[in-house]
Amino acid sequence: MMLIFVAVFLLPVILAKLALENGWFNKAATNKGILIQPPIDMSLIKTEKHDPKWKLVYVLPETCDLSCENALYSIGQVWSALGKESDRAEVVVISHEKSSPLQLQKLKEKQKFRLLNTDLNNIQRIFNTTDTAGIFIADTLDNVILRYPLQSNAEQAVLHSRDILSDMRKVLKLSKIG
Template identity: 65%
Template sequence: MSTTKKNNKSMMLLLAAVFIVPVLLAKLALDNGWFNQGVTNKGELISPPIDINVLQTKQQEPKWKLIYILPQKCSLGCENALYSIAQVHSALGKESDRAEVVVISHEQSNIEQLAELANKQNVRLLSSDLKSLQQVFKETPTDGIFIADTLNNVFLRYPLQIDKEQAILHSRDILADMRKVLKLSRIG
């Protein structure tokens, strides 16, 4: 009878170990950051999101937004960003009516580029002042492409690309994230 008790005791310990050891290993993996925690977005997550409602002049139809802030001098990175957001908007296809391209300008923005953008029909120009932009974006650098939700909360940022090929490859990341948020959202 003592061998049966020993077998039962070892079986219970083995059974407990089978259930407890994986839980302990998972806890250790989470605490020590041993793996990528399921991040699927390609852009840099802005937490907490930036509320840009103060920059809006009038109430607009709720749409997802691809945002770019026009700098004083439009360099290669600026040109690539404007090209990228236009291409991403076009690549959305039938979902493009749920999103819009918004270019925010300020008193020091590039006048020539602003005049060129005024002729494009798929771009909404939003004028603001530099002080308001700095107050809204605070620590977040404004040299990038942003995605905002339908409530005007900016939550993703993509750095500018100087190389045209890199900008095109980077556009795929922006497109993937836009498709994902449009698929998951019923608004806009």
């Protein structure tokens, strides 16, 4: 009777230890974007004082091709899809001296996009080991934590924006700031 009693308590512990050591299960990563370790500090390009908000960040390239258009459309749609939580998030487009002037003019007309202008050296210093071709999620302290690759296919971009929306909803649900 005593052996059965000990086995009931020890067997689950032993099985759990074996499962951890041998990698028998998925380690419960629920984010759909690529986690950036360590986070990228983009406070160098913070220009004016704003309320702390979660950010959907995009670095505007020199020429805005189809993947650029899809990215701008996606982040605008994700922000709109946040609904009542959209006041806790913002869309930030980072531009530099070589960014597409035609696209910059279009973005200035849109109310939901906040433009941050900086020079190309600052962008290269901030994103030194990370490719800037992507959509990023940054926290309220301007730390870039997640990256999503760009999509040149419009259908893929729409499907991909669901992943971004899912991760944004998770961080907004878990965060009390912003």
